[in-house]
Amino acid sequence: MERLEQTLRLALNRAVEDETAGGGDAVVGAEAAFGSELRSGGNRESSGGGTRCGFADFTCIRAVDAQLNNAAQVQRASTDANIPLSLGLEAIAIGGGGSGGGAHTLQEWFDSNGRELGLKRILLTLLALAGAGDDGRLSGAEAHRPRNLFAALKRCATQRLNFAITSPDAVVESHPSTGSGQAVSQKMRDVGHPAFVVAFCCFTVLFLRAQNAVPGQTAVAPGPKADVIFVHANVYTGCPRTRNSVPSCAKRPCCARGSHSGVGRMWISKS
Amino acid sequence: MACGIFFSTPRWKDSIAYSVVLDGAGADTIVAEALGSRRFEVIVRGPGGHSWSDFGAPNPIVILARAIDTFTATPVPATPKTTFNIGVIRGGTSVNSNSGIGQHESGYTVDLDGGDGAVGADAAAGAESGSGR
Numbered sequence: 494m495e496r497l498e499q500t501l502r503l504a505l506n507r508a509v510e511d512e513t514a515g516g517g518d519a520v521v522g523a524e525a526a527f528g529s530e531l532r533s534g535g536n537r538e539s540s541g542g543g544t545r546c547g548f549a550d551f552t553c554i555r556a557v558d559a560q561l562n563n564a565a566q567v568q569r570a571s572t573d574a575n576i577p578l579s580l581g582l583e584a585i586a587i588g589g590g591g592s593g594g595g596a597h598t599l600q601e602w603f604d605s606n607g608r609e610l611g612l613k614r615i616l617l618t619l620l621a622l623a624g625a626g627d628d629g630r631l632s633g634a635e636a637h638r639p640r641n642l643f644a645a646l647k648r649c650a651t652q653r654l655n656f657a658i659t660s661p662d663a664v665v666e667s668h669p670s671t672g673s674g675q676a677v678s679q680k681m682r683d684v685g686h687p688a689f690v691v692a693f694c695c696f697t698v699l700f701l702r703a704q705n706a707v708p709g710q711t712a713v714a715p716g717p718k719a720d721v722i723f724v725h726a727n728v729y730t731g732c733p734r735t736r737n738s739v740p741s742c743a744k745r746p747c748c749a750r751g752s753h754s755g756v757g758r759m760w761i762s763k764s
Numbered sequence: 765m766a767c768g769i770f771f772s773t774p775r776w777k778d779s780i781a782y783s784v785v786l787d788g789a790g791a792d793t794i795v796a797e798a799l800g801s802r803r804f805e806v807i808v809r810g811p812g813g814h815s816w817s818d819f820g821a822p823n824p825i826v827i828l829a830r831a832i833d834t835f836t837a838t839p840v841p842a843t844p845k846t847t848f849n850i851g852v853i854r855g856g857t858s859v860n861s862n863s864g865i866g867q868h869e870s871g872y873t874v875d876l877d878g879g880d881g882a883v884g885a886d887a888a889a890g891a892e893s894g895s896g897r
Contacts, residue, residue, distance in 0.1 A: 494802055497802075497840070497848060498802060500838045501804065501831075503834075504834035504835035504838075505808075507831070507834060508827045509827055509831075511827075512826060512830070527809065527811065527822060528808070528809045530806070530809075531805075531807075532804065532807065533802065534804075534805065536802050537800055537801045538798065539798050539800025540797050540798035548796070549782065558794075563791055563792070564792065565793055567793075569798070570793075570799050571798070572785055573785045574783060574795055575799075575800070576771045577771060582783060583781070583782045584783035584785060585784060587785070588787065588789050588792070588793060589790075590790070608789075614791050622781075722782045722783070722784060723784070724783075724785075
């Protein structure tokens with residue numbers, strides 16, 4: 494990367510020299526008004542290491558995928574998870590369900606058919622991370638244990654979780670953010686709003702966390718940090734295809750926070 | 765971006781246990797590793813001038829085109845996969861003006877190792893065979 498940056502500087506300098514050197518009389522006085530500049534900004538840091546297979550959230554999503562019989566690839570990509578990952582914090586980025594294609598082109602499209610799988614995946618992952626269904630002494634470190642996951646799934650009336658985590662797939666490199674752009678295709682179905690489901694997930698997590706903080710309980714396990722799960726949603730909101738205004742369908746990040754005092758907050762803001 | 769604000773505020777950063785990012789469509793991927801990228805904006809300023817009477821003055825658009833041509837000829841390693849992209853190009857005033865006129869800037873953004881999406885770089889080219897003012 495450093496070599497590429499150096500190459501960029503050299504290419505710019507050379508181009509400037511070539512243009513200003515051979516101008517003859519026409520460029521008299523021109524060089525004073527001449528200048529080039531290389532500005533850096535908007536960088537995205539890498540995680541600097543291998544896949545965070547040992548992270549609780551990674552373990553959770555693998556367990557959820559196993560439960561849902563969903564085959565998912567582990568990838569390296571540039572997403573909104575870059576910031577926490579580069580800080581060494583636990584983070585994963587997953588899709589919002591449905592299908593999409595033509596990423597970062599004007600023909601980018603999203604189809605909400607079959608998005609139930611993705612939404613189930615999100616909900617179960619959040620519940621498992623929140624340690625839902627545990628005996629009231631939740632901690633982030635324990636949240637991914639099979640017992641907790643099992644209880645979490647019982648609470649949301651699903652079946653037993655098969656916690657057979659296989660070794661992670663080979664990491665492949667790609668850009669999975671299909672559907673992250675602004676374009677909305679003709680394939681968009683006239684559907685409900687998955688954002689509401691995401692919001693429901695967030696509030697469920699907040700509720701469960703608050704509920705589990707039983708007042709007067711003394712033997713609270715010392716979790717690592719425990720009380721906040723940061724959810725950054727960057728998904729289509731399923732606008733009706735009759736709507737012409739694409740900006741109204743733009744992604745809306747939402748963030749959620751819950752605390753042991755039972756206070757939960759959520760923001761949904763335009764990006 | 766909301767994400768950055770949360771992680772630069774100690775109050776939040778120190779209390780967030782997990783982050784779950786929902787990005788794009790599908791249910792068949794897990795991103796657990798962050799791909800880094802460096803972004804640059806290249807700006808070239810010139811004296812500007814008229815296409816006829818100031819012919820020969822250095823033209824920022826030409827310089828940028830040359831720089832892009834030189835830079836994009838750079839070979840990049842396949843392993844580890846390394847990419848670059850010229851994402852946006854802008855600048856210029858009119859077909860009969862040297863683009864560097866006044867404070868106008870010509871610039872393009874370069875995304876190194878950032879991704880393989882084809883971001884369209886549409887350049888409108890104008891040419892005029894001189895005809896005084």
